[in-house]
Amino acid sequence: MTQTTRTGTTRTETAIADHGLIGDLQTAALVTTDGSVDWFCCPRFDSPSVFGALLDDAEGGHFRIRPAGVEYTTKQMYLPDTAVLVTRFFTESGVGQVQDFMPPAGSTATDRHRLVRMIQCVRGRMSFEIDVAPRFDYGRHPHRAELSADGVVFSADGASLTLHVVREPGDEQRARVQVEDQDVHATLDLVAGEVRGVVLESSADGPPRAVRVAEITDLLDGTMAFWRSWLAGSTYTGRWREAVQRSAITLKLMTYAPTGGIVAAPTAALPEQVGGERNWDYRYTWVRDASFSVHALLRLGLVEEAAGFLVWLGDRIRERIGSDSGPMNIMYRIDGSSDLKEDSLEHWSGYRGSAPVRIGNGAAEQLQLDVYGEAMDSLYAAARAGLPLPARGWSAIRSVLDWLVDNWDQPEEGIWETRGGRQSFTYGRVMCWVAFDRGIRMSVEHGRPAPLERWTAARDAVYTQVMEQGFHESRQAFVQHYGTDVLDAALLRMPTVGFVDGRDPLWRSTLAAMDEELVTDSLVYRYDPDASPDGLRGSEGTFSLCSYAYVDALTRAGRVDDARSAFEKMLTYGNHVGLFSEEIALTGEQIGNFPQAFTHLALIDAAVTLDAALDNHGPVPGLR
Structure with a gap:
């Protein structure tokens, strides 16, 4: 391009x-x-x-x-x-x-x-x-x-x-x-x-x-051969193959080979609003983002990154077994260390005057319960793809879920790392359900010992609570957290992870509410910051992860034509070589850190789901 x-x-x-x-x-x-x-x-x-x-x-x-x-x-x-x-x-x-x-x-x-x-x-x-x-x-x-x-x-x-x-x-x-x-x-x-x-x-x-031309020509040939050999491992042959493959290469480029850690983006402090203060450092490994990335690459048949990340994740869990604050941080440096002290570069003006220029990330030790679901989902996907489930790995999984049984029902900061105080976020609860569900499945399918009655009771309690407190009757929609009527695009993943069927009336009414409030010409806002104060000044653009998650949700709701239209529109916001940042501004300009793993993994997920639905002439089931 x-x-x-x-x-x-x-x-x-x-x-x-x-x-x-x-x-x-x-x-x-x-x-x-x-x-x-x-x-x-x-x-x-x-x-x-x-x-x-x-x-x-x-x-x-x-x-x-x-x-x-x-x-x-x-x-x-x-x-x-x-x-x-x-x-x-x-x-x-x-x-x-x-x-x-x-x-x-x-x-x-x-x-x-x-x-x-x-x-x-x-x-x-x-x-x-x-x-x-x-x-x-x-x-x-x-x-x-x-x-x-x-x-x-x-x-x-x-x-x-x-x-x-x-x-x-x-x-x-x-x-x-x-x-x-x-x-x-x-x-x-x-x-x-x-x-x-x-x-x-x-x-x-x-x-x-002095380097001779023949030497750099050999380096060029070797580099091209490496990438083409790696990409040849992809099993994807569906529609939008060029965009899917470029996204896969981009995710690979953000993988730190020595440890298997995957950075959220290779940049720091690019603004979510030009001139604003939402300027974060994304050069670290978020458990959530990396888990999503592994899942997306597994859907293309690319297993090497999954194997590397699972070793990295297991090491992080074992380091924190017995910790009062939980078995995982939400993010780490790529070598697995947790020193992410946030600071500002006062001598730099920032992108187009967007200050402060932040390095490090003060959200590293927030409590975000959804990460446990994303981690377990990627572990389950890896096991389904044929990767081994070693004894030490299962021991780490048990320690995570045993901790979660006692800690899922508490306020947290949520997926968007808001700095406006802890809440009982619906998405976090849904992903706790996913964590228990995938742990139970792995135990049963692989014959691993586990306190299944305890995990099952916790899973069912989470489900019941979400259905009773996470669905707002007057809005006829699942909402951001208990006690509010604010919508949250993170919940677009509810049918994707199998918590609710995409054709369920409760979900279709939720999707209709989001259509009216969060969606603008296929682009999706995370939430309305005026209705849900997040502790920061300014606004932001539409969130590209959410826009692709919207495609996935439309597909699972049976609105396949709408999904295809939304996907094709979203591709027009990519840059000249098919890369996407975190967000899209009102003008169509890309903003936020670039390129963004979240966006590219969501593109892959949406493409695979939609392609399957088009081939099958109907929606696809919820559990990927």
Whole structure:
């Protein structure tokens, strides 16, 4: 997919959607449609940024490659079935391109990462300008640049980045390089068919070296082969395959290979409302988001990520057995640690002035009971997919459910991490029902010992309570929490998880109420913040996870034509390479952290469910 994005030689403020994502399964970078890396954290997703122009164009740092001194237009695409991003430039004198990729770093944690930028003149001739302006530790540490014949070493406070130049013998006069204020500026002249480039390496084991074109070509071929081999494991052959596969690749790009943790997004502090304060750091592993992601990938037949995440999840549970605050936090760093102290970068202006720029996340220790249901649902799905259920794993599951039996009936913060006080959230109760239900199923289907009478009594008590207190008679709808009449789009998942049949009159009336209040041309708001104060100023856009969950709910309610229309409309809000952020603003602009695992996993779920319904000419059952 391609899209013309801008003309001119001066950098304009870049929209959130004007990016593609590359990564090596340990960290990731965002590349703008005019060839600038303006977000890159190293050596991990949750490490401090090196390039952060996304959040402060003046002070954040960037790594830019573009035509020098002429007007140009650009288009951007992925090479098919890969995470190799191509940015093409069109000028009066020729066509050029930059192919950006990161060779997979493997499953062992390392500080060594390579960002390859392969520069090519496709037609005519082109002069490229290259600007490398790192800002280590979110721009809090000044750096030094040491220039040599074969590249540059940038260093600050013990960290270093090495820029290797791609060149061939006789290239000495082709590039012109200068250092200004410890940043590097260069120009490179190419004619049709010529390929050069640069390789940015973290923690290199030697000085800059001349890299030959054949070497980066081999790296490109190996990276493409990796992605195509991985994607070949998908069993999905249905409709919207391109969107589904791009979403699968995006989820894979957000997986930290050494531990199996999946980040909610590779970015921090992108606003839910431009100029507002809802600016959160999503570079961590939420149990909920990762569980959803695993479930979505399992539906495509991709089991490797599920196996890795289940090991990660089991380790987290065993670490907290006996804890008074429960067997799981709601989120962790990707290595499983729980230090997510929230802070603000006061020296950064934020995306389009959206402050504060938050790093860390103060919601880490909130009580959100739904995470237990999502975790158990993913464990059950993995077992159904044929993954083993080891004895230590079952012991961890029992400890979770035994704790939940005694703790499900209490106020909590809820799925949306509101900061307006604890409530008895209906969605949280529904997911507690899911936790007990899946535990019971696993015990029976796999012959595992369990206090089934106790779990069954708890499951039935949750169900009864939700039906008696979670359904508002005058609104004829399930509501956000007990004692309110506020609707909540999280409840769109009730038929998905099998709590209620999608054709049940109680559910159809709930869906009708949401149609009237939360849905706008297929886009869905999470809830009405004016009716349900969440402790924060400002508003937000429609929530893309909810929009795809709406498609799933429509399908299960038998409204298949409506579901297909809503799905097709939602696809039009994706960016030029099929990526989605967290939310859609009133103008159709993408807002919130980008790309968002929640959105892409929900796209996969909606597509699989709707495709099956279209093939079967009717709704699909609730338990996936």
